[in-house]
Amino acid sequence: MPTLLAIETSCDETAAAVLKDFDGILAHEIFSQAEIHSEFGGVVPEVASRNHLVSAPVIIDRALENAGLKIRDLDAIAATTGPGLASALLVGAAAAKGLCIGAGKPFLAINHIEGHLLSPFFGCEEIPPHTAMVVSGGHTLLWDVEGFGQYRLLGRTLDDAAGEAFDKVAKLLGLGYPGGIEIDRLAKSGNSTRFDFPRGMIDSGDLDFSFSGLKTAVRIFLEKNRPPEMADLPDLCASFQAAVTDVLLAKLFKAAKQNNRRVMSLSGGVSANSSLRTRAIQRAAELGLEIHFPPAGLLTDNALMIAFSAAHHLAAGHLSSIDVEITPNFRAAALCSASS
Numbered sequence: 001m002p003t004l005l006a007i008e009t010s011c012d013e014t015a016a017a018v019l020k021d022f023d024g025i026l027a028h029e030i031f032s033q034a035e036i037h038s039e040f041g042g043v044v045p046e047v048a049s050r051n052h053l054v055s056a057p058v059i060i061d062r063a064l065e066n067a068g069l070k071i072r073d074l075d076a077i078a079a080t081t082g083p084g085l086a087s088a089l090l091v092g093a094a095a096a097k098g099l100c101i102g103a104g105k106p107f108l109a110i111n112h113i114e115g116h117l118l119s120p121f122f123g124c125e126e127i128p129p130h131t132a133m134v135v136s137g138g139h140t141l142l143w144d145v146e147g148f149g150q151y152r153l154l155g156r157t158l159d160d161a162a163g164e165a166f167d168k169v170a171k172l173l174g175l176g177y178p179g180g181i182e183i184d185r186l187a188k189s190g191n192s193t194r195f196d197f198p199r200g201m202i203d204s205g206d207l208d209f210s211f212s213g214l215k216t217a218v219r220i221f222l223e224k225n226r227p228p229e230m231a232d233l234p235d236l237c238a239s240f241q242a243a244v245t246d247v248l249l250a251k252l253f254k255a256a257k258q259n260n261r262r263v264m265s266l267s268g269g270v271s272a273n274s275s276l277r278t279r280a281i282q283r284a285a286e287l288g289l290e291i292h293f294p295p296a297g298l299l300t301d302n303a304l305m306i307a308f309s310a311a312h313h314l315a316a317g318h319l320s321s322i323d324v325e326i327t328p329n330f331r332a333a334a335l336c337s338a339s340s
């Protein structure tokens with residue numbers, strides 16, 4: 001039963017977790033820099049890396065302390081090495097490598113997307129065949145999954161990610177950063193059919209996405225109706241949210257059907273969206289399909305999902321070379337052959 005320390009610093013969360021086997025949560029620490037970045041209206045890479053430098057040692061120490069363990073008690077140390085912000089990834093990867101070298105422990109370089117992708121099955125030794133959708137601030141990806149390590153990319157966004165659309169539209173509406181949660185909150189009291197925003201690529205015939213047209217449609221609407229009436233905000237949020245969720249759900253269910261999968265998963269920050277979840281669960285129930293979401297605390301960026309992915313790699317006999325480089329850009333191939 002191996003015990004792992006995992007470090008995640010790919011964007012604006014500094015996180016460390018200690019996991020025993022596949023399901024023994026010994027520590028789960030996150031420091032979110034969202035408040036620091038909110039004054040800039042988005043993540044500033046240099047500010048993120050500077051804050052990771054300050055917070056990572058504290059968060060790692062706290063994780064070990066909460067787990068009641070010393071570095072020498074660990075079987076391996078993992079870090080997210082990509083995709084993400086280069087200067088941010090470097091901090092967590094360098095910290096993990098330094099600890100590995102100092103204590104003579106094996107290193108595991110983990111793909112952030114794989115962390116999200118596996119998170120709905122947190123605690124499970126077997127990853128079932130399923131259709132997986134990863135919807136985060138940086139990515140909108142649709143995969144066919146045969147099992148751990150066997151992923152086939154079916155579709156991706158051609159421009160903005162779904163979370164990015166939430167954040168950009170929230171900014172246009174004068175809401176804070178990150179905007180998804182705020183739009184979700186306001187949409188609860190709004191009328192989703194009041195404004196007719198475009199469902200980009202919903203009938204494209206493939207499984208790709210495009211959200212930049214939707215963002216532009218909201219911007220043009222706001223230019224014509226400036227400033228938006230405060231009373232209209234809930235309807236605007238609900239109508240925008242309905243446009244995003246219509247497309248995500250149409251493609252998720254289409255992918256499941258095309259690949260004969262009866263199990264589906266939704267992960268990444270946007271999978272926290274209450275309307276997306278409710279509608280996904282409802283449609284899955286109507287069709288007799290299963291849908292899985294990450295447990296609470298594992299929806300947005302965290303180190304536990306990285307530890308869980310690392311535990312699977314370790315069980316499969318994978319270890320990474322200590323001189324493996326960070327890979328800031330998304331490459332589907334890196335995920336498909338994540339057996340460094």
Ligand code: KG4
Pocket residue numbers: 011135136137138139162163164166167178179180181184268269270271272273274299300301
């Ligand atoms: O997975 P994540 O923490 O980071 C990335 O890997 O990008 O996702 C962050 C994204 C942000 O764009 C944020 O606005 C969005 O997830 N998000 C939401 C909700 N909570 C977070 N979007 C819609 N509804 C939510 N409730």
Ligand code: ZN
Pocket residue numbers: 112116136137268269300301
């Ligand atoms: Zn993420």
